[in-house]
Amino acid sequence: MIKTNDSNLLRVLNLTLPAQKVTTGPPIGLILGQFGIKIKDFCNKFNDLTNKYPMGSLIRTDVLIYKDLKYDIILKTYPINFLLFISIDNNNIFLKDIYKIIYYYLLNNYKILKKDLYKSFLKNIIHYLNKCNIKIICN
Secondary structure, eight states: OOOOOOTTEEEEEEEEEETTOOOSSTTHHHHHHTTTOOHHHHHHHHHHHTTTSOTTOEEEEEEEEETTSOEEEEEOOOOHHHHHHHHOBTTEEEHHHHHHHHHHHHHHHTSOOOHHHHHHHHHHHHHHHHHTTOEEEOO
16 A cells, blocks of 8 residues: 655555556546546556566556646556466476566565565465476476
8 A cells, every 4th residue: 555645645546457558448548537637648658667568467556646637657566476377388487487586576575585585485386386286397
């Protein structure tokens, strides 16, 4: 949840939007139009911000709308299960990819890399992948 003391803040919208594919039509047009936001500008800004992500992948997003009709877009990180899913190939995943995903996730969500937390994530992910019959390839 966004915590702010800005008295100019009108609303915080929690949205899940497709990377690089937001258009002015529904649902974005309907959601933002009621607050007087310039929808085309929003779509262009969001699509530019998400050009580093795979096209169409769903991005959790907070939109902070202010009383003066300005807004900020805050992109959140991918859920860890999605990162794992896109790394799996023919029911196989490389251990080095798992390490990268955990590193990315912890750094972006917790802003820290504690050894105990890292080990806990690794243990849980390996357990989850084994239950799903995903083979972990060590290189």
